[in-house]
Amino acid sequence: MARTKEQNEKMRNERKKMIMDAAVHLFSSKGFFATKIKDIAVEAQMAQGLVYHYYKSKDDVYYDVLHNAFEKMNEAVEGLKQLDVPAEKKIRMAIRELIKTIDISDNFNQTVRIIASATNSTAIPEKVKALLSENRDISYRIMAAIFEEGQRDGSVVGGDPYELAVAFWSFINGLAVYKATRLENFRMPSPEILYHTFLKTNEAISDT
Amino acid sequence: MARTKEQNEKMRNERKKMIMDAAVHLFSSKGFFATKIKDIAVEAQMAQGLVYHYYKSKDDVYYDVLHNAFEKMNEAVEGLKQLDVPAEKKIRMAIRELIKTIDISDNFNQTVRIIASATNSTAIPEKVKALLSENRDISYRIMAAIFEEGQRDGSVVGGDPYELAVAFWSFINGLAVYKATRLENFRMPSPEILYHTFLKTNEAISDT
């Protein structure tokens, strides 16, 4: 044998990560069709052919990117749901953290925009479409459940909870796109607008 | 001479319109890079070569599409601004009409999504980028002005008016995408959520 299994495994993972990082960056800013395998190879500092040693096709790279994006997003929202605090607090935290994270973390910003651009096009590969329809509703449903909980304890405004979730994610989405496309003179909106949109009480209680 | 100037003009315009209609439909659902000139020609029922009799390049078709989209959008928002009614009423009308129009008019839905997808990609042609940066802020600024007016007369909630505008358009945008991608079992959100987000009074006054 040549290298040990573990070493090869490790190399593979490091290489794959370099491809992923480049792909995430490029797919999020240029979209699937405008991103070329060559671009990814250059940014990941490897020969074009090597990408195909790790991925069967461009479609597969994209699939993996989107898969990771959903994993990250769904885990975050699932974690929020599991927290042992009242719905109102969950909602405040979600708003505050999402706004902050979009502002300071390129990575999360990219995650949001990859999902957004995949959702926006009917031309993406079939496999990716399937992934999308398995995942796109998850975070909507979870937020809807949290809003519903808050309506029962009286902290959340009225209306169909799923509609509230659509509004919620629309804001977050729009914010990520806005932030990404106006790098200069951009001020992140304060969370107050969203607190007011979804919550009945408007004071900044225990806002930690 | 052959045909009269006017007849040629008219034919040109009809043909151009067929190209535009096809292009709007395809660019809005698939995006710029996934849309092929062949697709446009097929949908517009003409030979591929004929597209080039009317447009210099694919970029130019896209430019024209986006140009029309901004024209439509900016006119609508400018019209709203000009109305001789209080800010609160303008805001109610905008919310109500935008939600309704996104729901029933494919055309307007496409307009919104074309602007959104152009905004989302850094890979679009240079000429289109220029058009985008000339136009993308117009409707934001107008809505911000309306919000500011409403803040002065006490009908609109506090906060930076431009941030309110960002929130406003994020929502409209998100709604258009949501509507376009979940044709089945989709219920349009009621305007109430947005009334509550931006306006201090929450009753449905003279809501015509």
Added chain:
DNA sequence: TAATATATTGAATGAAAGTTCAACCAATAT
């Protein structure tokens, strides 16, 4: 009817980009 100008076609062209592959390199085990 012939001449002319424009619209229209679809095949040809050429460049770009996804994918494959034969050769080369690096690291370990024998």
Added chain:
DNA sequence: ATATTGGTTGAACTTTCATTCAATATATTA
């Protein structure tokens, strides 16, 4: 030291697509 396994390269192959173009059709005027 050599053989072996798997990583790595970049050029070759192939397909797709924007764009061009020579040929054809159509409608108007003289």
